[in-house]
Amino acid sequence: MEILVILVPLALMLGGAGLVAFLWSLRSGQYDDLDGAAWRAIADDEPPQEAPLKR
């Protein structure tokens, strides 16, 4: 059961990391526009710049 000494703090640290990540994402405004974020994921990238024609 000594393994608990490692496992319990480890589990709490992982959970705490998740919480910090959530608070960070909240602070950086990632939940401000949920509808837009859904669309952005499937939006096309910028069209590639057309190379000037050379002859």
Added chain:
Amino acid sequence: MQVTRDFSHYVRDADEGLRHIDLAVEGVHCAGCMAKIERGLSAIPDVTLARVNLTDRRVALEWKAGTLDPGRFIDRLEELGYKAYPFETESAEVAEVAASRFLLRCLGVAAFATMNVMMLSIPVWSGNVSDMLPEQRDFFHWLSALIALPAAAYAGQPFFRSAWRALSAKTTNMDVPISIGVILALGMSVVETIHHAEHAYFDAAIMLLTFLLVGRFLDQNMRRRTRAVAGNLAALKAETAAKLIGPDEISQVPVAAINPGDIVLLRPGERCAVDGTVIEGRSEIDQSLITGETLYVTAEQGTAVYAGSMNISGSLRVRVSAASEATLLAEITRLLDNALQARSRYMRLADRASRLYAPVVHATALLTILGWVVAGASWHDAIVTGVAVLIITCPCALGLAIPTVQTVASGAMFKAGVLLNAGDAIERLAEADHVIFDKTGTLTLPDLQVMNAANIPADVFELAGRLALSSHHPVAAAVAQAAGAKSPILSAVEEAGQGVRATVDGLELRLGRPSFCGAEALVGSAALDPEASVVAFSKGSDRFILSVRQGLRPDAKAVIAALKARDIGIEILSGDREPAVKAAAQALDIPEWRAGVTPADKIARVEELKRRGTKVLMVGDGMNDAPSLAAAHVSMSPISAAHLSQATADLVFLGRPLAPVVSAIDASRKALHLMRQNLWLAIGYNVLAVPVAISGVVTPLIAAAAMSGSSILVMLNSLRARSASREIV
């Protein structure tokens, strides 16, 4: 005359030499729009940020200070096909956003704690029935306390604060039993842990907070969203005025920056944004938004004009008066205040439920403790059982029952083109059994339509449309729109108050008053609708007559029939003249109608229906409707309505069809049904669980399972509100 646009009112400083402006944008609804707008604006040099918020339909822009005029962004968006308006965030909205974020942070903390405490609780539950050592159990309980206590202290703040406010005001609310339950459960668990007991309720207490925070957050988020909608509506009203800043120089400024005594210029085709008196010029004005009267009124020196009037033919200079001097507005405002006070007495379903809840629960817990002591149990065991009753009855499902349905239903209504302006609108709309429609702008479309386009040769009509593009007159705009004209005739000249003329291929074209086109004879002979405005078009020696009027909304008849099929009473109350109202009522088959009704009369009618126990839904758009919109049980306005009406209405619907009225009624009825069902589910759960708790056999495992089970059941049931039917007949 030189025109400048002044946006300085809206621009604010961002960090390091950057300037920031928020624009509300109409018509953004997909990824394509977002990409188009962001690319289009980023292409302007010196723009450092252009980001669309699709949820709120806004664009945030930042650029290097001193290099760009914000008007350019609006022009650029106009080129891309979007109408944009500078936007000022109201302080109320800022507060809502902050509250929403705080709740989300609390929810994050509570959810983190719940998951970790649960990770520690499950070994204890399984250990209690197998071979766990008491020392190990205590260690796990202490660890749980270490996580749960600080988390509850932080995430419980919304409840504790609200409960404290209620208690210091010597009242009670839903948060009082919640706070008492959580604090007692945690306190008892600490005491039990100190005494090496088998059961601790850290998991139940923190899980309760998590579920309740989900409900709170959904509720707050809906409020934030309705506030954002209201803010955008205010911005889309384009409340700017052309202020004279020199004898020959005008600046387009926001109304907020205009003071009494300023002089503003009102050009033909513009809607007046201020109250004032005409000091120069002569024109016809359309006051239909204010009085419902569709006939134009002549305005000349000394005539009072009110915000919302449309200037039709000539330019006017208006001296701005203080709002209080405007008798009509003052009257409407007074009626509005009275009506709003009456409405705030409405008690929401959730409040009614919670008012019953607290005394029942606390009495049950107290009786449980006393009952066990009388039956011979120790005080310790009796109190533990009493706290278990408090935990098991904590209104987890009750707290979710209404916000989840509201969130889902408001999403469904949003898709049907209805925006909520008030949080409790769904409940009140569901109860409506009588609809009062205003005529002008509500049953009819707000813009004018050409009624006899079919009688005119297509090429002539197109030419008339192109010529009409050169005029600001609303009738001309209607002709241009009906003809689908795109390219104006460049040589066209507008003669104020008369019409437009141009010469194309040697032929003179004229569009305007019949006298201007030499077509008086035609007007006399043609049997035209008495309500329509007549405009003439001449091409060389050919003369044509166009009849322009407000048409009924395309689906008005079907909507009225659908409402009748739902056994909802219908009537028309209009400030317009009798023949016009009568014609509309007959076309729509509405037997009950009144014409020439004043705002006070409208309220009187609403009150009369109220006394008879009828729940009235008022649908109107004019300023004269605003007081009755507030007086009615629930109210709706089209997006084209006067600002005051829109701010007063509980719901706002978009687009040309009237169908959203029926969709909204259907969706809200379904939602109310689901809310009631959810409340019954929550009560049913309590009826099953409370006897178990009173009997003293509840373990933390049973508490956790019952709590999450009932909450999930309620949430799943709420999702059924999503499938609001779109069919109206």
